[in-house]
Amino acid sequence: MRIKHSSLNDQTGISKSGCDDLLWEYDSHQVDYSSAESHYEELLIEMERCLYEDLREESIRKELELYEEEDEYLARAVFEHMQLNDGQAEEKGSIWCPICKQGEVRENDHHLIYCTICNLQLDLGNDKMNLEFLRGRLGEVHEEHLDKGCKATPSFFMETGFNLTALYIRCQACNTFEIVL
Numbered sequence: 001m002r003i004k005h006s007s008l009n010d011q012t013g014i015s016k017s018g019c020d021d022l023l024w025e026y027d028s029h030q031v032d033y034s035s036a037e038s039h040y041e042e043l044l045i046e047m048e049r050c051l052y053e054d055l056r057e058e059s060i061r062k063e064l065e066l067y068e069e070e071d072e073y074l075a076r077a078v079f080e081h082m083q084l085n086d087g088q089a090e091e092k093g094s095i096w097c098p099i100c101k102q103g104e105v106r107e108n109d110h111h112l113i114y115c116t117i118c119n120l121q122l123d124l125g126n127d128k129m130n131l132e133f134l135r136g137r138l139g140e141v142h143e144e145h146l147d148k149g150c151k152a153t154p155s156f157f158m159e160t161g162f163n164l165t166a167l168y169i170r171c172q173a174c175n176t177f178e179i180v181l
Contacts, residue, residue, distance in 0.1 A: 075151035095135050098156035098167070098180075107131040120158060122167060122181060129181065137180050141169045150174035 097103040103117030107130060113122040124130070145154050152173035159168060167180040 071151050078153055079146065095131060095138070098138055098169075099158070105131065105134065120167070122158075122165060134181055141178055141180050144178075145169065145171060145174070145176055148174050148176065150176070156180065 095105040097115040100118035103115040154171035
């Protein structure tokens with residue numbers, strides 16, 4: 001029996017492991033027939049092992065493709081949702097909160113930017129920054145993150161250091177870490 005090349009493997013795109021070449025080049029004429037039965041048994045077991053290994057690799061490949069498709073779909077949905085929220089926010093003159101994603105970010109007369117739901121509070125003091133500047137910065141950091149090709153959703157958080165409180169963006173998937181405001 002000599003099977004060197006299978007067209008089925010080419011059609012399915014299943015990769016062959018290194019042992020497959022030796023396995024399929026098995027020549028029964030070189031076998032001592034007194035031990036032929038044990039050799040055939042070993043050969044069948046090895047063929048079965050290679051078959052299951054190929055099936056497992058194909059299953060993993062298909063599963064990874066499904067995960068990639070799902071990630072791409074979710075990234076598009078998040079991006080479209082962000083655009084929709086941005087459009088609604090521009091119409092109302094408000095900004096959605098980047099931390100809790102539920103509240104509305106507002107600015108009061110004392111140059112304090114705050115969220116109506118969570119603990120987001122930025123005291124701008126005498127800085128020349130305002131709500132419109134924050135809107136622009138949020139758009140910039142989101143765009144920069146998407147331009148890196150990362151499909152994960154970044155998180156935003158507040159941190160105080162050296163008596164200054166700042167808003168940061170962080171993404172664990174692509175190691176993005178940047179100050180927003």
